[in-house]
Amino acid sequence: MKAGIITALVLTGVLIFAAGISMGASLGDLLDPVKVAPHIYRVKLDNSRVRVLEATVRNGELPPLHQHPDRLTVFLNSCAWLETTGSGERRMQSYTTGDVVWEAGMMHGGEPANVVHDCRQLEIELKNQSGGAE
Known part of the structure; x- marks a missing residue:
């Protein structure tokens, strides 16, 4: 269960980071x-x-x-x-x-x-x- 949550958080972070790079936003802005x-x-x-x-x-x-x-x-x-x-x-x-x-x-x-x-x-x-x- 914990491994699934951690995996989901990591994947979410990667997706947010990738989306931010493509839109020109910094990771800090996206995770404010x-x-x-x-x-x-x-x-x-x-x-x-x-x-x-x-x-x-x-x-x-x-x-x-x-x-x-x-x-x-x-x-x-x-x-x-x-x-x-x-x-x-x-x-x-x-x-x-x-x-x-x-x-x-x-x-x-x-x-x-x-x-x-x-x-x-x-x-x-x-x-x-x-x-x-x-």
Whole structure:
């Protein structure tokens, strides 16, 4: 069952990538969380230096495959969820209101959310900077 899901995700990713190349879109644009999961992600601020997203993850939702750049995440309420690691191990993640974490860029999705209750967070994506004050 897991192998079938992984195969489906890989094939989906390959198809999205191929379609994006043929249409001139980058993979990052095609897998932007706001575009593929507007029911979860909303843009709160977008300028030349940062993009701030508000995310609300609800139990049982199936977030589609999407990609995040490196980002800072601020938890707006206490959150706990089960996640599956790359090795298949299940582990509990939990944060309290106001916790701030740095997260490396990643691609994920396609697995039902397993949160204890709605999880609200702000995700601050830093954009490439060429220096200088704005």
